[in-house]
Amino acid sequence: xxxxxxxxxxxxxxxxxxxxxxxxxxxxxxxxxxxxxxxxxxxxxxxxxxxxxxxxxxxxxxxxxxxxxxxxxxxxxxxxxxxxxxxxxxxxxxxxxxxxxxxxxxxxxxxxxxxxxxxxxxxxxxxxxxxxxxxxxxxxxxxxxxxxxxxxxxxxxxxxxxxxxxxxxxxxxxxxxxxxxxxxxxxxxxxxxxxxxxxxxxxxxxxxxxxxxxxxxxxxxxxxxxxxxxxxxxxxxxxxxxxxxxxxxxxxxxxxxxxxxxxxxxxxxxxxxxxxxxxxxxxxxxxxxxxxxxxxxxxxxxxxxxxxxxxxxxxxxxxxxxxxxxxxxxxxxxxxxxxxxxxxxxxxxxxxxxxxxxxxxxxxxxxxxxxxxxxxxxxxxxxxxxxxxxxxxxxxxxxxxxxxxxxxxxxxxxxxxxxxxxxxxxxxxxxxxxxxxxxxxxxxxxxxxxxxxxxxxxx
Amino acid sequence: xxxxxxxxxxxxxxxxxxxxxxxxxxxxxxxxxxxxxxxxxxxxxxxxxxxxxxxxxxxxxxxxxxxxxxxxxxxxxxxxxxxxxxxxxxxxxxxxxxxxxxxxxxxxxxxxxxxxxxxxxxxxx
Numbered sequence: 404x405x406x407x408x409x410x411x412x413x414x415x416x417x418x419x420x421x422x423x424x425x426x427x428x429x430x431x432x433x434x435x436x437x438x439x440x441x442x443x444x445x446x447x448x449x450x451x452x453x454x455x456x457x458x459x460x461x462x463x464x465x466x467x468x469x470x471x472x473x474x475x476x477x478x479x480x481x482x483x484x485x486x487x488x489x490x491x492x493x494x495x496x497x498x499x500x501x502x503x504x505x506x507x508x509x510x511x512x513x514x515x516x517x518x519x520x521x522x523x524x525x526x527x528x529x530x531x532x533x534x535x536x537x538x539x540x541x542x543x544x545x546x547x548x549x550x551x552x553x554x555x556x557x558x559x560x561x562x563x564x565x566x567x568x569x570x571x572x573x574x575x576x577x578x579x580x581x582x583x584x585x586x587x588x589x590x591x592x593x594x595x596x597x598x599x600x601x602x603x604x605x606x607x608x609x610x611x612x613x614x615x616x617x618x619x620x621x622x623x624x625x626x627x628x629x630x631x632x633x634x635x636x637x638x639x640x641x642x643x644x645x646x647x648x649x650x651x652x653x654x655x656x657x658x659x660x661x662x663x664x665x666x667x668x669x670x671x672x673x674x675x676x677x678x679x680x681x682x683x684x685x686x687x688x689x690x691x692x693x694x695x696x697x698x699x700x701x702x703x704x705x706x707x708x709x710x711x712x713x714x715x716x717x718x719x720x721x722x723x724x725x726x727x728x729x730x731x732x733x734x735x736x737x738x739x740x741x742x743x744x745x746x747x748x749x750x751x752x753x754x755x756x757x758x759x760x761x762x763x764x765x766x767x768x769x770x771x772x773x774x775x776x777x778x779x780x781x782x783x784x785x786x787x788x789x790x791x792x793x794x795x796x797x798x799x800x801x802x803x804x805x806x807x808x809x810x811x812x813x814x815x816x817x818x819x820x821x822x823x824x825x826x827x828x829x830x831x832x833x834x835x836x837x838x839x840x841x842x843x844x845x846x847x848x849x850x851x852x853x854x855x856x857x858x859x860x861x862x
Numbered sequence: 863x864x865x866x867x868x869x870x871x872x873x874x875x876x877x878x879x880x881x882x883x884x885x886x887x888x889x890x891x892x893x894x895x896x897x898x899x900x901x902x903x904x905x906x907x908x909x910x911x912x913x914x915x916x917x918x919x920x921x922x923x924x925x926x927x928x929x930x931x932x933x934x935x936x937x938x939x940x941x942x943x944x945x946x947x948x949x950x951x952x953x954x955x956x957x958x959x960x961x962x963x964x965x966x967x968x969x970x971x972x973x974x975x976x977x978x979x980x981x982x983x984x985x986x987x
Binding site: 527 | 878966
């Protein structure tokens, strides 16, 4: 592999490129969907994607689904021509931050490689979970299990002498349980995901998760609807994670260079207060057990955690090599792409809001009348975050009260994030998918329980 | 009864990578054991008491840590996994090598323990 990729970047340099890199990704994946105990689909697949990126005043890019030398060299020609033509039409040439070349091979760690597990074993686990959920109560009318696993073999080669191979596993199970009584329908959703192998399905205990989701769905049938209006609101770790992810996306230099875009709110705000002092936000693609892990980003730079927001102040954006040059910053390994067909750009991986030393009980003790929201059913993110939660509870005089059905709420990042009063000392993470075209970035957001002085709730 | 227990345990012993299965009653007496090969049987040195004591120590450990009821004990060596699970008056022990699908192993250990407790629970006390 290395020789072929080196010949491709060498050719780009012979043509007159200032820089070139080639990325190859081979993805082995399995998806299984089981609805109401019946297999809807099983799709085992192997996907090969590759691309060459050439810098000659601006970027030229060509992607392909082959790694034959002939095809790669042809792609180099196309990418170079694209760059040359593009460079004549831009006011300022693209420059990239210099980095030291790296040679490394990152292998699968101590995991149960999902490629070695027979499909029937994976299906048996899901069938058992499905059976467990449906046996909780006759009012469970629908169960929907979406399982997927993948192993990505990634190759990166640059004209500066970097050559990196990295193998990344990912396993995910998304569970939807629906209970119905008369006209009342209640849905609960669970997500298990990590950059891990089949062992995740043991440690995350999907059987237990299934039973709990079914119990919650049944319990919510008789719950009251939440009140509408502005209340002190405490959100659980998953909702904090959603807010962390949305805020994290806004710290991308890619969006900061597009102030008119939905995620461009942090443009020009370096060093300024962008949210409450209670919020410190980190992006960490290196932490074991998280949904997204990589040692090197799509530009071959070693990944490291970055604190973008410290005590409410925007300290740095996350960068690609190109944006790092523009902002005179360091790229720290946060360039991502759904696969090798896409150009890399700085996108958060695991956006984490830092916990405090406050217990959950201490967090709610001064709330006289408020709402505690749990679980994310659906959401749109951006400067305005709209979220539908799975369930809620009243908070009365500092104590958790009666359960409530799910609520919708809106967070306007430019105002409501200043209303965060405090965060707790716990931690959990919400695995999510950031869709681009027909592909997605696995991402996650996480953090502690978080309290808003006031938030607008819709029933 | 041994044949009936064997038929329930087959759900677990048929799983790839499982080398030994032992069923105990709540007193820690061995009611049934299965080993994949004679070599596995010869290597196996654990008594029923060893297995029960390990479970009980962990039960107490969880309690002292402030937790609730212990569901199972999972021990991971470099090359092997041991699982102990209790359901009613039945304790099931499974010993596997790393080829076993851990998630499925836990599900089947639980299923076998529950099925044995359901079918033979009273008779094993």
